[in-house]
Amino acid sequence: NAGVTQTPKFQVLKTGQSMTLQCAQDMNHEYMSWYRQDPGMGLRLIHYSVGAGITDQGEVPNGYNVSRSTTEDFPLRLLSAAPSQTSVYFCASSYSGQPNEKLFFGSGTQLSVL
Amino acid sequence: KNQVEQSPQSLIILEGKNCTLQCNYTVSPFSNLRWYKQDTGRGPVSLTIMTFSENTKSNGRYTATLDADTKQSSLHITASQLSDSASYICVVSTGGGNKLTFGTGTQLKVEL
Numbered sequence: 001n002a003g004v005t006q007t008p009k010f011q012v013l014k015t016g017q018s019m020t021l022q023c024a025q026d027m028n029h030e031y032m033s034w035y036r037q038d039p040g041m042g043l044r045l046i047h048y049s050v051g052a053g054i055t056d057q058g059e060v061p062n063g064y065n066v067s068r069s070t071t072e073d074f075p076l077r078l079l080s081a082a083p084s085q086t087s088v089y090f091c092a093s094s095y096s097g098q099p100n101e102k103l104f105f106g107s108g109t110q111l112s113v114l
Numbered sequence: 115k116n117q118v119e120q121s122p123q124s125l126i127i128l129e130g131k132n133c134t135l136q137c138n139y140t141v142s143p144f145s146n147l148r149w150y151k152q153d154t155g156r157g158p159v160s161l162t163i164m165t166f167s168e169n170t171k172s173n174g175r176y177t178a179t180l181d182a183d184t185k186q187s188s189l190h191i192t193a194s195q196l197s198d199s200a201s202y203i204c205v206v207s208t209g210g211g212n213k214l215t216f217g218t219g220t221q222l223k224v225e226l
């Protein structure tokens with residue numbers, strides 16, 4: 001069971017570059033989400049999706065785009081990277097996003113923007 | 115503003131000893147409280163999920179308690195092992211998966 005798979009594990013960008021963080025899950029989960037984790041702060045929600053074709057903004061969506069064309073994949077796009085986007089990014093999924101469902105996390109992407 | 119505060123920030127204990135981590139929250143409305151374990155370089159892994167009506171829940175050597183009246187939770191680790199070294203994160207939900215407030219975690223180190 002692969003669970004939630006994120007690629008790449010590490011990435012270094014220059015300011016202004018664009019890139020896509022990949023996230024895939026093989027658990028047939030409808031709900032998927034992206035978080036960022038910064039030192040001294042709790043995880044913060046960037047974007048989430050409750051099913052293919054449906055996305056919505058979380059707490060810190062500026063500078064990020066998402067799309068959900070399939071149930072399995074939920075990529076996160078940085079259009080023009082900024083040093084403030086240096087962080088560890090986690091993708092997470094659950095069956096349908098209901099309150100008492102367990103949330104499964106990927107192993108993270110560590111992104112540095114120079 | 116919804117907040118989750120954890121204490122202590124870090125903790126070092128000897129292998130085999132017990133420890134208790136604390137979580138205080140000011141989140142409303144309350145749906146459930148979760149504890150996660152996050153190993154270095156890995157994503158968080160769920161330990162327990164407790165609803166309003168549950169005041170204790172166990173997962174092996176991990177036991178979580180919840181006092182919804184005082185808005186406090188604790189995670190007790192029994193007979194600690196080196197593999198328990200990790201960050202333990204308290205998370206409070208006000209609804210579905212997109213309504214989670216995360217604490218900053220307690221960094222636990224278990225030493226020989």
